[in-house]
Amino acid sequence: MVRKSYFDPQRVxxxxxxxxARMIAExxxxxxxxxxxxxxxxxxxxxxxxEWLPDNDQIEAEIREYQALFQSDSQPARxxxxxxxxxxxxxxxxxxxxxxxxxxxxxxxxxHSDIHLQTFCDNSKEVALYLLNAKILYDxxxxxxxxxxxxVETLSFxxxxxxxxxxxxxxGLHLALYxxxxxxxxxxxxxxxxxxxxxxxxxxxxxNEDTPAPARTAPHPLTQ
Numbered sequence: 001m002v003r004k005s006y007f008d009p010q011r012v013x014x015x016x017x018x019x020x021a022r023m024i025a026e027x028x029x030x031x032x033x034x035x036x037x038x039x040x041x042x043x044x045x046x047x048x049x050x051e052w053l054p055d056n057d058q059i060e061a062e063i064r065e066y067q068a069l070f071q072s073d074s075q076p077a078r079x080x081x082x083x084x085x086x087x088x089x090x091x092x093x094x095x096x097x098x099x100x101x102x103x104x105x106x107x108x109x110x111x112h113s114d115i116h117l118q119t120f121c122d123n124s125k126e127v128a129l130y131l132l133n134a135k136i137l138y139d140x141x142x143x144x145x146x147x148x149x150x151x152v153e154t155l156s157f158x159x160x161x162x163x164x165x166x167x168x169x170x171x172g173l174h175l176a177l178y179x180x181x182x183x184x185x186x187x188x189x190x191x192x193x194x195x196x197x198x199x200x201x202x203x204x205x206x207x208n209e210d211t212p213a214p215a216r217t218a219p220h221p222l223t224q
Contacts, residue, residue, distance in 0.1 A: 009051055015042045017054035021062035025071065028112020031056050063108045071110065079109045080210050083203060085161060085171050086115045090200040093130070093175070096121045097183060099197040101146075105206075106194060114172035118146070118197060124177035128155060143176040146196070153177045 019038035023029045029037070039048050067075045082104045090098040102116035103109040119127050131138055138157040145152050154177065158170040198206075 012043065012052050013054040013058065016052075017058045017062045020054070020059050021066050024059070025063055025066045025108075025110055028110070031059060035059065060106065060108060067108065067110070075110055076210070078111055078113075079104070079107060080207065082109050082113060082115055082171060083207055083210070085159060085173075086117065087200060087203045087207065088161070089115070089117065089159070089173060090203060092134075093117070093119060093127070094200070096127050096130075097180070097199075098175075099199055100203050101197045105196075105198050105203075107206075111169075114174055116143075116174050116176070118176045118178055120178045120180050120183040122180050124153060124179075127175060127177055131155060131157070141174070143174065145178075145182075147182075 016035065016038045019041055020029075020031070020034040023034040023037060024031065035053060039053060040046060043052070083100075086100050086104055090100065096119040099118045099120075100116070101118055103113045104115050121127065128138075136157050136159075138155045141154045141156050142151040143154040144150075155175045157173055159173050160168060160170040195202075
């Protein structure tokens, strides 16, 4: 346990958030694992009370700063690529009310990030049947229910778009299967007002915002 006489809780939270953000951005760790490893690295303690730990919003803010400083040449392009794949699959899965969540939505996705979609339908087996008909090989895993009500079945697979380079690493997709009634469940926004999930219309808007402006060509001297 950290001794309060030797450490300031706010400073400890800041140090842990910085270390965790670096682990997530560079190594692709999930928030819980990164927070645990960062806490041990910063304090040397195996376990810490909650007052000494940063929340996910604080860590996310540090990830954004880290990416702006050290990954600005690669992260935006990777994020856009993942969002394009996400939108493509959301359009394919339109009958199942798909929503995007996670780092691809928040904008902190990197080369280690997967795409996380939530689907909402009366019969989740229809989603599995759709993938089988599309000859998509998937694994069945579980994801914690966004409202904390146990776990939901999740279909996970790798996907490389047809127009991707042959040596391009495929993106990981995870389809969490929810009942239609779950769509009515309230989802809390982050401390910065960011929504926890978004439909295809919102994802398309994000892609439109991220579209690079066309390069401006200097006029030929003879045309001036």
